[in-house]
Amino acid sequence: MNYLSIDIGGTAVKIALVNQSGYVLILDKYSVSFDNYETPILETVLKSIDVFIDENNIHDISGICVSATGQIDVNKGAVIGTGGNIKNYDGSKIKEELEKKYKLKTTVINDANAAVLGELFLGRAKGYKNIVMITIGTGVGGGIVVNGEVLNGRLGIGGEIGHLSINNEGEPCSCGNRGCYERYASMTALIKRVEEELCIKGINGKDIFDRIPTDENISDIVDSWIDDIANGLVSLVHIFNPEIILVGGAVSEQKELFIDKLREKVMRKVMPNFSLDLKVESAKLGNDAGLVGALYYYLKDGE
Numbered sequence: 001m002n003y004l005s006i007d008i009g010g011t012a013v014k015i016a017l018v019n020q021s022g023y024v025l026i027l028d029k030y031s032v033s034f035d036n037y038e039t040p041i042l043e044t045v046l047k048s049i050d051v052f053i054d055e056n057n058i059h060d061i062s063g064i065c066v067s068a069t070g071q072i073d074v075n076k077g078a079v080i081g082t083g084g085n086i087k088n089y090d091g092s093k094i095k096e097e098l099e100k101k102y103k104l105k106t107t108v109i110n111d112a113n114a115a116v117l118g119e120l121f122l123g124r125a126k127g128y129k130n131i132v133m134i135t136i137g138t139g140v141g142g143g144i145v146v147n148g149e150v151l152n153g154r155l156g157i158g159g160e161i162g163h164l165s166i167n168n169e170g171e172p173c174s175c176g177n178r179g180c181y182e183r184y185a186s187m188t189a190l191i192k193r194v195e196e197e198l199c200i201k202g203i204n205g206k207d208i209f210d211r212i213p214t215d216e217n218i219s220d221i222v223d224s225w226i227d228d229i230a231n232g233l234v235s236l237v238h239i240f241n242p243e244i245i246l247v248g249g250a251v252s253e254q255k256e257l258f259i260d261k262l263r264e265k266v267m268r269k270v271m272p273n274f275s276l277d278l279k280v281e282s283a284k285l286g287n288d289a290g291l292v293g294a295l296y297y298y299l300k301d302g303e
């Protein structure tokens with residue numbers, strides 16, 4: 001059986017035909033931000049699905065699974081908050097509109113929660129039942145699996161690790177609070193620190209890591225940034241007692257300069273029993289995690 005798996009992001013929507021084992025058979029990508037969201041994202045998604053089905057001559061779809069950015073009410077399959085500046089997206093009734101148009105059962109889950117399920121299904125967390133995952137990018141995405149089930153919470157918006165406050169007196173956050181984890185642990189935060197402290201402009205994450213071996217100032221800032229990331233994870237380890245911590249985002253490909261250091265800092269700070277067999281690893285599926293996780297959620301919870 002084949003399914004349509006759709007990953008709605010802030011800049012593009014990925015549409016894939018996947019089989020029931022999670023193998024991606026066909027994948028296309030369409031911009032959703034081409035006119036600065038004047039065309040609502042959901043409208044673009046519906047049009048793009050038609051194009052995808054038509055161009056690839058697809059028949060016999062058994063269901064539609066969606067992973068979407070923003071706060072998603074999993075029961076209604078609707079966007080109930082964006083936490084950002086995406087126009088014409090809040091309130092989108094994704095499940096209702098797709099089911100009405102295609103007459104196929106549709107499930108919708110938040111993209112960070114889908115990512116951890118993708119890693120559980122076919123990625124680095126296969127075989128584990130208690131997982132904490134963070135994805136480091138512009139912000140910090142989070143997904144938590146407890147006893148094999150993703151922690152959706154009452155509405156589906158649970159696991160918002162990026163807004164765990166690690167400093168009450170800290171930097172103001174877009175959510176209205178202060179000192180949120182993503183203000184310290186995101187790639188945006190690292191770049192901001194490097195630019196401010198070293199008076200550099202226009203540096204990116206890759207440049208920063210390339211300069212670590214030869215630039216002591218950069219090396220110190222990155223080390224302190226990894227401390228901040230570790231501090232948040234240590235709190236999460238003490239709450240959830242996971243078997244594995246997964247880290248996604250481009251930076252997670254830096255093994256010696258990042259993952260190994262992060263693991264060492266986390267292990268040093270958690271209470272001894274929590275570190276028994278605890279793994280700290282980079283995520284495996286990269287950009288496909290949402291597509292694969294959306295399918296896992298559909299197959300496990302949606303039917």
Ligand SMILES: [Zn+2]
Pocket residue numbers: 162163173174175176177180
């Ligand atoms: Zn916040």
